[in-house]
Amino acid sequence: MLDLAILGLLQEREFHGYEIRKRLRDDLGLFANISFGSLYPALARLEAAGAVVSSELPGPGRRSAEPVPATGSLGGELAAFRSRRDGTPRGTKRARKVYRITDLGRKQFEELLASDEPAGTDDARSFGLRLAFARHLAPPARLGLLERRRAQLAGRLAADRARVEAGSAFDSYTRSLVEHSTETTEHDISWLDRLIESERLEQQQQQQTGPVVRPDDTRPRRRDGEDHTVKGTVP
Amino acid sequence: MLDLAILGLLQEREFHGYEIRKRLRDDLGLFANISFGSLYPALARLEAAGAVVSSELPGPGRRSAEPVPATGSLGGELAAFRSRRDGTPRGTKRARKVYRITDLGRKQFEELLASDEPAGTDDARSFGLRLAFARHLAPPARLGLLERRRAQLAGRLAADRARVEAGSAFDSYTRSLVEHSTETTEHDISWLDRLIESERLEQQQQQQTGPVVRPDDTRPRRRDGEDHTVKGTVP
DNA sequence: AGGATGATATATCAACTCGATATATCGACG
DNA sequence: CGTCGATATATCGAGTTGATATATCATCCT
Numbered sequence: 095m096l097d098l099a100i101l102g103l104l105q106e107r108e109f110h111g112y113e114i115r116k117r118l119r120d121d122l123g124l125f126a127n128i129s130f131g132s133l134y135p136a137l138a139r140l141e142a143a144g145a146v147v148s149s150e151l152p153g154p155g156r157r158s159a160e161p162v163p164a165t166g167s168l169g170g171e172l173a174a175f176r177s178r179r180d181g182t183p184r185g186t187k188r189a190r191k192v193y194r195i196t197d198l199g200r201k202q203f204e205e206l207l208a209s210d211e212p213a214g215t216d217d218a219r220s221f222g223l224r225l226a227f228a229r230h231l232a233p234p235a236r237l238g239l240l241e242r243r244r245a246q247l248a249g250r251l252a253a254d255r256a257r258v259e260a261g262s263a264f265d266s267y268t269r270s271l272v273e274h275s276t277e278t279t280e281h282d283i284s285w286l287d288r289l290i291e292s293e294r295l296e297q298q299q300q301q302q303t304g305p306v307v308r309p310d311d312t313r314p315r316r317r318d319g320e321d322h323t324v325k326g327t328v329p
Numbered sequence: 330m331l332d333l334a335i336l337g338l339l340q341e342r343e344f345h346g347y348e349i350r351k352r353l354r355d356d357l358g359l360f361a362n363i364s365f366g367s368l369y370p371a372l373a374r375l376e377a378a379g380a381v382v383s384s385e386l387p388g389p390g391r392r393s394a395e396p397v398p399a400t401g402s403l404g405g406e407l408a409a410f411r412s413r414r415d416g417t418p419r420g421t422k423r424a425r426k427v428y429r430i431t432d433l434g435r436k437q438f439e440e441l442l443a444s445d446e447p448a449g450t451d452d453a454r455s456f457g458l459r460l461a462f463a464r465h466l467a468p469p470a471r472l473g474l475l476e477r478r479r480a481q482l483a484g485r486l487a488a489d490r491a492r493v494e495a496g497s498a499f500d501s502y503t504r505s506l507v508e509h510s511t512e513t514t515e516h517d518i519s520w521l522d523r524l525i526e527s528e529r530l531e532q533q534q535q536q537q538t539g540p541v542v543r544p545d546d547t548r549p550r551r552r553d554g555e556d557h558t559v560k561g562t563v564p
Numbered sequence: 565a566g567g568a569t570g571a572t573a574t575a576t577c578a579a580c581t582c583g584a585t586a587t588a589t590c591g592a593c594g
Numbered sequence: 595c596g597t598c599g600a601t602a603t604a605t606c607g608a609g610t611t612g613a614t615a616t617a618t619c620a621t622c623c624t
Contacts, residue, residue, distance in 0.1 A: 096581080112602050122503070123492060123510055126451050129582045134604060188589050188602045216361050228502040250358075257358060267463040268357070274520050275358055278513065285509050347573050364611050369575060423573045423618050
């Protein structure tokens with residue numbers, strides 16, 4: 095799961111670990127707080143598998159000028175020694191390891207994105223993650239993703255409603271919880287329906303006006319000018 | 330987290346492992362699918378800690394003469410043994426281990442329920458679980474639970490909105506995802522507000538009409554006839 | 565009758581995630 | 595001038611997950 099997120103981010107450009115965490119937390123909101131205890135092992139994993147390569151950056155700060163801060167003698171002897179050795183203008187922070195995706199990594203990303211990895215699981219995060227990277231999917235696979243999720247939610251809604259029906263055994267708190275869950279699922283489904291509809295529309299137009307898209311073409315396509323909008327809050 | 334769920338269920342009556350899983354999956358819907366790899370270790374943990382005790386039942390199914398005397402005590406065991414002796418066709422399943430909560434377990438349950446265990450985490454499940462057991466909380470603690478959750482969600486909403494604002498860098502899929510997340514958070518907050526309001530109202534009435542409730546009284550109270558309703562969908 | 569499937573029931577394992585903690589550097593604030 | 599908070603990497607224990615193994619019984623299919 096994390097692998098997919100990391101590879102997806104690295105698709106865009108190079109990142110170092112701390113940055114990846116920030117992006118996942120601040121931009122997407124999924125993975126509210128990824129722990130470093132997951133992130134760094136995941137990066138090591140991916141590097142061992144040849145999906146990414148890392149390179150050490152000693153510390154290229156924004157401040158290009160080097161005021162040569164006289165070696166803070168009290169600090170760690172080892173660190174002082176190392177920084178003196180490599181002669182870099184240690185202007186900034188600590189040394190970072192930046193990770194870059196490889197061709198193999200790109201291939202693995204496509205596979206992860208297409209399959210429903212945490213199989214069968216009704217996991218909102220795994221869907222959200224895939225949707226955030228949906229631009230890297232071929233249009234048919236995109237529709238498939240949306241429809242699989244819709245089916246999942248439909249199943250959940252059925253279960254929710256069954257609970258509401260048989261809910262006479264619940265106290266008012268539990269009842270309210272179950273009812274709220276039902277409403278949320280309904281809201282999710284109507285959102286998905288809008289997504290699916292606009293996706294269908296766009297794909298039809300694409301077929302009529304644009305060139306024919308090979309059904310097995312999974313390479314990312316950049317159509318930056320366009321905007322197959324989905325917005326529009328429910329009235 | 331699981332410990333709380335298990336102890337809460339066992340509050341009601343005895344259960345065996347498989348049954349606990351079913352209840353958590355079917356009734357509440359939280360913990361969509363608890364794995365046995367979590368459940369059985371958790372039960373072993375709780376038993377080692379003295380929070381529960383287990384007893385082996387060779388296998389009294391529903392098809393036995395006496396439909397499981399819900400005495401919750403040794404009576405069930407004995408009856409099962411007798412029914413096997415007197416030629417009943419051993420009608421039942423595999424031997425089960427039923428778990429019963431102890432006084433110590435009840436104490437641990439109160440503590441777990443009151444504290445916000447997975448501390449600081451914006452975890453919907455841990456809140457849902459506590460709400461499902463809210464009847465075991467003293468009224469002030471109940472309000473505290475709701476208000477802590479409200480504060481969490483308010484923070485989340487702020488983050489969501491910040492993402493929507495700065496969202497020009499997103500493609501339409503990600504944008505739609507973030508917008509939907511915002512709407513969901515808003516919905517959650519308005520639900521919580523209704524819960525809080527009705528809880529406040531009820532507690533005021535309780536103070537005026539009913540007997541004085543000792544603030545440290547955390548024992549479960551059963552007021553089965555009443556209904557401090559929260560229902561009422563948003564117009 | 566027999567055979568496959570699926571529900572009931574307990575248990576274990578590798579892989580993964582999380583929260584806490586340790587280490588180190590740097591800017592800012594009082 | 596020391597402490598706080600942000601940047602940055604790394605590791606550890608504990609807990610969760612999904613898969614798998616074992617076993618018994620019921621039910622459906624042939």
